[in-house]
Amino acid sequence: MPPSKGTGHPLRLLGVYALLLIVIYGLVYFTDAKTAAAKLGIDLQGGTRVTLSARTPDGNKPSQDSLKQAQQIIESRVNGLGVAGSEVVIDGDNLVITVPGQNGQQAKSLATTAKLYIRPVLQSGQQAAAGGLPGGPTGNTTPGLPLPGMTTPGTATPGAATPGKATPAPAPGAQKPSAANHAPQNRVFPADYQVPLAQDLNHQQAPTTPPTTPKKPTPSTTPKATTTPKPGTPAPTSAAPASTLSPAEQTKKAIADAKLIRQSTNPQIQQYALATLDCSKPDPLAGNDDPNLPLVTCATDGTGTYLLDKSRIDGQDIKDASASLDQQQSQWSVDLSFKHSDPWAKLTGDYVNQQIAFVLDSKVVSAPVVQQGPQQGGTTQITGHFNATTAKDLANQLKYGSLPLSFATSEAETVSATLGLSSLHAGLIAGAIGLLAVLLYCLLYYRMLGFLAGFSLVASGFAVYGIIVLLGRWINFTLDLAGIAGLIIGIGMTADSFVVFFERIKDEMREGRSFRSAVPRGWSRAQRTNLSGKTVSLIASAVLYILAAGQVKGFAFTLGLTTVLDVIVLYLVTSPLMMLASRSSFWAKPSVNGLGAVAQYARERKAAAGVPAGKEA
Structure with a gap:
């Protein structure tokens, strides 16, 4: 049967994806040839944590409403710097600002601007x-x-x-x-x-001239010699000593x-x-x-x-x-x-x-x-x-108006990335183990088709990394531990798409179709299921990103990014590869594609129904 619409030119689709990768990494290396590293969050690269103490003119305790309003304004100011991954939280009567990288001093200056x-x-x-x-x-x-x-x-x-x-x-x-x-x-x-x-x-x-001789005090009011005011010195405003x-x-x-x-x-x-x-x-x-x-x-x-x-x-x-x-x-x-x-x-x-x-x-x-x-x-x-730089600095200072409170910096510390880097290594090891486990499962269950799934995962990983590097340069997106967790979960969701596709191919072969005709029909059925699942995941990521705060936003962002790229990889990599495999006599062998048991079941079913061998239902 002729291939379904959109699968007639698999080499063109693979070429489109290859061109996409060339564009991504061309931008990576030509916009900044010094490094191709992603921008890391405070838990991975360190940063600055500043504690601001609220001050009121009368010395009274600030209200929670004033602190919340100040928190919102300072968040807008810090975000106005283009600093991603920053946090502004209320801690008692204080505000604590955490900023990754080298933006701590700039964020501190904006945060302490009150009136x-x-x-x-x-x-x-x-x-x-x-x-x-x-x-x-x-x-x-x-x-x-x-x-x-x-x-x-x-x-x-x-x-x-x-x-x-x-x-x-x-x-x-x-x-x-x-x-x-x-x-x-x-x-x-x-x-x-x-x-x-x-x-x-x-x-x-x-x-206009200083008094030269103080007025002689009366005996009843003469203070001790040690407390005699110097001519022209201020009179005390409080009876209590400064100490x-x-x-x-x-x-x-x-x-x-x-x-x-x-x-x-x-x-x-x-x-x-x-x-x-x-x-x-x-x-x-x-x-x-x-x-x-x-x-x-x-x-x-x-x-x-x-x-x-x-x-x-x-x-x-x-x-x-x-x-x-x-x-x-x-x-x-x-x-x-x-x-x-x-x-x-x-x-x-x-x-x-x-x-x-x-x-x-x-x-x-x-x-x-x-x-x-x-x-x-x-x-x-x-x-x-x-x-x-100076024009943007002044614009940021004027843009966000006044805070309801004045703040003084009570503590400023540099946050070390030692714990974060250890966690990063552990997270990368966990991700590598998870990816390897997925590939081994695909190889054991789907034989050589597992290699096609692995190639699709690698192609998706290259695109994700390049985009994260570019986003770090363009919008200061920072990759933290929560974001890495979102990427690892995205790997699992991409593997789910392969499983759905391969199982749809099995369903078609159980109906008595050959591997060549089962692939385009299985893709037609699998893409609807996959699109429905990806839509739900994307909506969940968007809602989580809007409602969450802090590092959870990074998790939601990377999860949504991998979801979108999963769909692109399915259409531009996985489907074309499977179409090419279905037209190859090598990949059609049951010992290669692991579909021998399904083909045997289809033959037995045809024989029981009296259908001549080799004729499709």
Whole structure:
């Protein structure tokens, strides 16, 4: 009988699969000739585990709802890095981030970014750094691409005023600084001058010279000599000595002290804060500044200082941020869109030709100059001296808005891959034993047909490995122990497909058909059964991938991948090989194909029914 549809040209089908393998491994070796190794997960290659402790301004315990919201945002941020195989889990009042490979520090920086505000810049300056005064030009903006940007994301542009021009006054509705706000940045204060923290700094004129002689105390209030305050030193804000304060109380006190100086509305105190702010020291105010007050702060790289007005837009109003390349100018930029267009239009209209700062955790990550306003439509663009990496970094920092909590890194550790590699070797050995057992079973039960099944398994394995390598490069897919388990189970499912096919051939031969005619008929019946089973497996893999978390996703992904490739191998390898075998007199021998008992049963059945030998039913 003529072959069934789709099986008339087995050599062409085998050629298609061979071409597919050539394309896969051509991409493997031409996209990265250094290695053809798959990207491994944290349990196999090691990585970084970071524990973040939640901080609240009042020192109270964070709510579970806030932790869950923070977990979801941080997961989005980490995934935005293209890091597969990462996990963010809640552990008590902490969040634990596990990231494979070398992406730990980058993920850590995104995870600790808590508060995002957009503030107008009232004054800016530079701080000395090793090698001189670093800095860069501010970016430019154009209508329709509205907002310009920074030289480097995560690094605030110093943004000095244009030479020969006075610093523009804030727009109506913004805080109107006095002349002191525009005092020279290098204003000198006496070395022993300190602002009295215990007094209402926002309503007191700060002295311009230090007191030389303290007021003589009365006998009833004279303290011991050891506790006599130095002239001009701050009065204590708490009766309890610092040594008796708990860590939480010390943190609260440090935040309160920093707010008194760096968030004062007194112009002279603002200038004092600008002159004395040390950007090289840890910032107790990080993520705890009051958006409704001015802020004196640093750039994230510590080279710039800023006096900022109160927040005009909350970071949660940012809808999206992405890096893009202008092909004509070969220039990278960051495109921003806002959920509500009016606040941005008003802000850019009020501060044309002035800087606006994007402030993350109380530090300036970008302070571009608004070139034209108001900018309608809720879209803008930050331009500057970006490259692909810095543009994407800034876009990721701005994209995911604000966290409901501030976080501090309480523990960071490098995860060793020793246990994972041992488990990998054990898993590979188990997989090899399982594959060998399948091949031995096929050889014992189906004789030489078992070799065809083994060849199909090897062909499927080559395709799976090549695709996993490419996915590791393109989408950062990482292969972990759970993923290897999915691959091993996929091997068993592929063997099931051979068994179904071979048993359908036996059924046809029991009806009295020859091996040559039984193969195409058995394939026609087997493919429907196999497709039904593969569809169920693929649906189960998709549901498991959507609902699962962590490493279970890797198991579901590799299981679904092997299921799809199993179908491809059945049509492009297994079926064509069986069609070629059915047309060969060698493979038709019962001693070769192991179907002698089935053929003998068919002959006996025909003889009992009076059918002449050699005539098919």
